[in-house]
Amino acid sequence: MVDDMVKQIEAGSARPRLKKAERRRQILLELKLRPHVRISDLAERFNVSTETVRRDFDALSTDGLIDRAHGGASAATQGHYPGLDERANDRVRERERIGRMAASLVREGETVMIDSGSTTIQAARSLAYLGTRCTVITNSIPVAMTLGHGAPQVILCPGEYLSAESAVVGTDTVEFLSRFNVDRCMIGASGLAAEGPSETVRGFAAVKRIMLRHAGKRHLLIDARKFGRKGLARIGDMTDFDSIVVDTRPQGELLEALAEAGVHISVAEQG
């Protein structure tokens, strides 16, 4: 496998056809670097017909890895691979609403820590949309890229780069974050049960905990589909949060736990 790839590289100008998986990997890679690629360009590059590229696009699109457009495709939420249980194209509307409400909480001149995750990326987009002048510290590359061109100043954390989440983790990340104290933090999670939010990736839980410890106001951004789920690692208690931004009001046991912990519940309505 690896030998084949090396051969292809060595071949240089006379390029043999790439295998399907490799070609699609390349497409995703290209989309990480450029927001939009054209079918014709890729067809020429890979020496395949446009139809083949179109089929690749279809396949990647149904997997939720890219967003199709006329004549090309753009990366779905900038380099975030959906996990086993989460499809990027799913719940976009809900996440947009949550992100918009979360972004509206940030005021001029504040410092904010923003976690990695698809929901927090939406918050970053809305923050860029609003043009709030603030300072953002994040371990998420998409968040940094989204905010980088606008009014906010962006400080990126060090750490080991995880391509699956387009974010950095590790002891360097945690140590770096612990140097700062900020006004707010925006935290995402893969599950929210009565005993608290949880995360499937253990390394991320540590990052979220450090952010919580160094922020004044602590917001949890989560959509209703994750209610009741329990991830591998628990991030903390309900009492670790000041407010939770959701698309649907929690109920039953979850609502009780939130009320008991005194967490303010913000429901992002449609519109």
Add this chain to the structure above:
Amino acid sequence: MVDDMVKQIEAGSARPRLKKAERRRQILLELKLRPHVRISDLAERFNVSTETVRRDFDALSTDGLIDRAHGGASAATQGHYPGLDERANDRVRERERIGRMAASLVREGETVMIDSGSTTIQAARSLAYLGTRCTVITNSIPVAMTLGHGAPQVILCPGEYLSAESAVVGTDTVEFLSRFNVDRCMIGASGLAAEGPSETVRGFAAVKRIMLRHAGKRHLLIDARKFGRKGLARIGDMTDFDSIVVDTRPQGELLEALAEAGVHISVAEQG
């Protein structure tokens, strides 16, 4: 919004209509929320013809605010490198060759620092193709994303995020890099004169210098077009480098300076 004001001033006698300016502002805002918008959608939303939207796109495109695509446009603010874009279509072949040769220098298990820049991105791509298992430390987001999928482990530097180059700079970056000692570093530059390579962005020069100080083998990756150019800040002397990877053999004064400093010259031939 600021751009609109600038445009008005630049236009002088001719003041743009409020309608047009507002529409274009909306387009830019929309692109902050979604990576790609379609002409037909915008035309319908604004109740104007597609031609009008097309003209808006043209105007915004020539201002470098968006990236055009067939049927729509994507934000130049999302992972595209405005600074690199001018040269992106130029000298690609040369840079690919340089990158390939530079990547072939890296051996299994080594640790490598990779600078930001269009040429070093190419080196990262080739390194990803080769599948060399190594550890890479970089301040460039595209380099991290390119290598993140493959065999290499990637450590990203902290720092202030600069969208123009998709890289981080600043004291945090420098301090972080100084903790490491690596086998090699790959450095790019915006100019190479007899007295040494130089960089147009002052912040980057400091990062490059730190990388050079903490690496065993030090490689300069640069294409022939930059020969003789002098940037704002000098990165260092010729003697700071062990080898230079180029697409065309330097000549005259430059060659003498390289020979005198004992720099090994690797010419990436066409393949």
Add this chain to the structure above:
DNA sequence: ACCAAACTGCGGCATAAGCAACAAAAATCA
């Protein structure tokens, strides 16, 4: 009120992309 400049819309034509069905080539497996 008139003019000039700019903005917008419409039509025609060229090009690119989407789609579907079938054929060809390649990979897989018994």
Add this chain to the structure above:
DNA sequence: TGATTTTTGTTGCTTATGCCGCAGTTTGGT
């Protein structure tokens, strides 16, 4: 080796988009 499945290419057609020029309209100024 031969058959089956997968992948890719080709053809023909439809639709969408891009581009150019012209004309109608609006806007701002004299």
